[in-house]
Amino acid sequence: MTDPRLEELAGRLAALRGRITAACATAGRDPGEVTLVAVSKTWPAADVLRLASLGLRDFGESYAAEARDKAGALRAAAVDVSWHFVGRLQRNKCRSVATHSDLVHSVDRPELVPALSAAAMRAGRELGALVQVSYDDDPGRGGCSPEDLPELAGLVTAAAGLTLRGVMAVAPRSLPPRPVFARLRALAAELAAAHPSATVISAGMTGDLEDAVAEGATHLRVGTALFGDRPLASG
Numbered sequence: 734m735t736d737p738r739l740e741e742l743a744g745r746l747a748a749l750r751g752r753i754t755a756a757c758a759t760a761g762r763d764p765g766e767v768t769l770v771a772v773s774k775t776w777p778a779a780d781v782l783r784l785a786s787l788g789l790r791d792f793g794e795s796y797a798a799e800a801r802d803k804a805g806a807l808r809a810a811a812v813d814v815s816w817h818f819v820g821r822l823q824r825n826k827c828r829s830v831a832t833h834s835d836l837v838h839s840v841d842r843p844e845l846v847p848a849l850s851a852a853a854m855r856a857g858r859e860l861g862a863l864v865q866v867s868y869d870d871d872p873g874r875g876g877c878s879p880e881d882l883p884e885l886a887g888l889v890t891a892a893a894g895l896t897l898r899g900v901m902a903v904a905p906r907s908l909p910p911r912p913v914f915a916r917l918r919a920l921a922a923e924l925a926a927a928h929p930s931a932t933v934i935s936a937g938m939t940g941d942l943e944d945a946v947a948e949g950a951t952h953l954r955v956g957t958a959l960f961g962d963r964p965l966a967s968g
């Protein structure tokens with residue numbers, strides 16, 4: 734039985750792996766250091782199942798209700814994957830996100846920390862957290878200022894049920910990405926010096942993953958290159 738969508742996804746995944754391998758070769762890095770997070774927002778659980786059958790294990794979502802439903806669908810299919818929450822986080826969604834996510838990439842303000850901590854404790858889970866750093870003035874993208882990172886990281890470290898794992902950033906559309914990722918890398922090095930568990934640098938999307946790999950990204954969050962153009966406008 735042929736599944737044209739599976740064939741399409743397999744082709745896209747192979748091309749993307751080629752890009753990542755080439756970027757790692759240019760940067761002198763081992764591709765095994767780079768985790769590909771497939772950002773499946775707006776795409777159906779069936780596509781996540783297809784990519785899981787092709788060997789992907791890390792999936793990212795941006796909207797809490799959609800994330801919950803897809804995680805439920807994968808659980809029902811008895812397919813074990815890791816979920817990354819990469820979207821803007823609202824305090825009243827922390828409980829849902831903490832129930833199924835393994836790594837939350839978007840902790841960007843103090844009020845989220847007690848909410849996530851309480852939710853993780855309630856769910857009996859240890860939740861990984863990245864502090865999202867902003868390099869532009871568009872509040873819609875989320876993220877704390879680089880100056881606020883140490884304090885927020887300290888709050889995460891002190892919170893029960895949470896483990897500080899590192900940093901995340903989205904390069905602003907208005908700037909060339911490479912210098913932004915270079916700044917993130919320097920910030921991440923300072924953070925890791927103070928907090929040994931904070932080794933993750935989540936940076937790089939479809940349009941700028943080569944620059945992110947060049948600047949030490951450990952996690953790439955890729956949607957469009959894998960799934961195609963999103964059917965709904967969604968940022």
Ligand SMILES: *Cc1c(COP(=O)(O)O)cnc(C)c1O
Binds near residue numbers: 772774903957958968
């Ligand atoms: C949607 C999204 C991505 C994926 O972006 P693409 O350009 O489709 O690869 C990555 N990170 C975040 C935070 C997103 O919201």
